[in-house]
Amino acid sequence: MICDGEIALDEPALITAKAKIVTMESVIDDISTYTRRCLGCNMIYGYQEWQDGLHNFDDHVLLSLELCLYLRHSLQNHVSVSRAIDTLEGLQGVKYPNRDTILHGYCHFEALTDTGYIYSCVNCGYHPPVVIMDLHKQGVFSMSVSDLKEPPSEFRGEVDIEDFWKSVNLEMIGRGFVPSRTKNPFAVQPSYSRWAPWIGHKTRMDHTVLNTEFAKVATAKVTSAEAQMMNVSEDRLVDELMKQKVGVVRNLCKACNIDSKGSRMDLISRLRAEMQNRQSYDKMFQKIWGASGGWSVILCPHGVVYSIKFNLRAESPRDFADLLLSWKHIPNEEPQHWAQE
Incomplete structure (x- = not known):
């Protein structure tokens, strides 16, 4: 008091x-x-x-x-x-x-700042008729799948976006009173049942939005929990390997006990052949992709972001469907860069 x-x-x-x-x-x-x-x-x-x-x-x-x-x-x-x-x-x-x-x-x-909400495209307004959907893989963070608890049986993927982002604000404020995040009583932990995307309040339907990532676990039919998280095709992983520097590829070969001598393409060819080994595949995914699934982003053709979702698991079309179904008006066209196979 x-x-x-x-x-x-x-x-x-x-x-x-x-x-x-x-x-x-x-x-x-x-x-x-x-x-x-x-x-x-x-x-x-x-x-x-x-x-x-x-x-x-x-x-x-x-x-x-x-x-x-x-x-x-x-x-x-x-x-x-x-x-x-x-x-x-x-x-x-x-x-x-x-x-x-x-x-x-x-x-x-x-x-601690009361910021007015004026964020939208001057051409598209709050409800763009055409949007572009893409995944930002650089937004991954290290996280073990075993740290994620199963949601309650009655959970249907509906999350209170206002409550979630207020809790994020509270965590940021709490950082000023504690020496580290581990000691912050307001720290927001990843959770299937309390993990909301960001969608502007004039774009979304209401304060209840969808996040059905828990269904990725329910539908996966693999025995390893880590393998469930790494449900990414070999071609996409190879594409990411092609973007890495030679030193990174060489170190990855050493980590997988593969000959690290030769040209960059030789190393990538050996890594691709080694992907048949689940343990090696997991190492490559962890190194190149990260443990989480990156950011699913929806933006208008003029580059203004309208929705962003921080994926807990490897990206799938489900993530973009969650975002669009939370909108007040679903766009007429939704080009996507590429979706997970």
């Missing part, structure tokens, strides 16, 4: 005298940060005064609002946070803090 009225706060308690203020021009060291406790309810209050032009991430790193807005515009123009900071570091000749720390601080800022 929070006290009503004006209650006196306790004397400031020092947290650290080594905090940093990160700005567009420099990094200011040796900043002292404090907390104060309410004498009535014992609520702890920290510094968070945006009118001073600062955003306090975790009492150790404070970002200027100008830097936060710069990072937002960088992302909107397809420039990653790490590259944006690299640019500032080279321009100003100043050593900036760890990139992950700045990224988490920026996400903390966005989670």
Whole structure:
């Protein structure tokens, strides 16, 4: 319970005298940060005064609002946070803090920001008649299939998108109070029954959307749980091998106990022949594709993303069907780059 009225706060308690203020021009060291406790309810209050032009991430790193807005515009123009900071570091000749720390601080800022929803294509509006569906394989993350619990028997693939993304916001806010994600009580864990895509509220039908990835498990008829996850054709895996550098292909040959001498095409030919071995196939998938299924994305012909789904398992047409069936108006045409066989 929070006290009503004006209650006196306790004397400031020092947290650290080594905090940093990160700005567009420099990094200011040796900043002292404090907390104060309410004498009535014992609520702890920290510094968070945006009118001073600062955003306090975790009492150790404070970002200027100008830097936060710069990072937002960088992302909107397809420039990653790490590259944006690299640019500032080279321009100003100043050593900036760890990139992950700045990224988490920026996400903390966005989670606390009330942003108006104006995201749509100026030509297509909120309901594009033609969309393009594609998979971004670079969006994979390491995850063991055994970590995913079976959903409740009554679960039919309906997920509350508002509830899910509020919980993601809460996790981002919680990062400012704990030293690591493992200690974050608000951390969102992958789950079949509570894992929603992102679809703008003016594009989707309502707050209930579909995610039927659990059905991928029910329909798979293989004995190995890891093999279920890696339900990707050899041709697609070879296509990904062709995009890798020689060093990556050579190391993969060594990991599969294959002769690593010869040209790039020789190595790929040997790897393809070795794919008949399930264990080797699994190693290649894990190295090239990753453990999760990447991002299923729906965008309009002008490049504006309307839906994105973070797949827990290897991509299939089911993922795009879930997204489209959650839309208020299904597009007339849906070209897809390629679907899983």
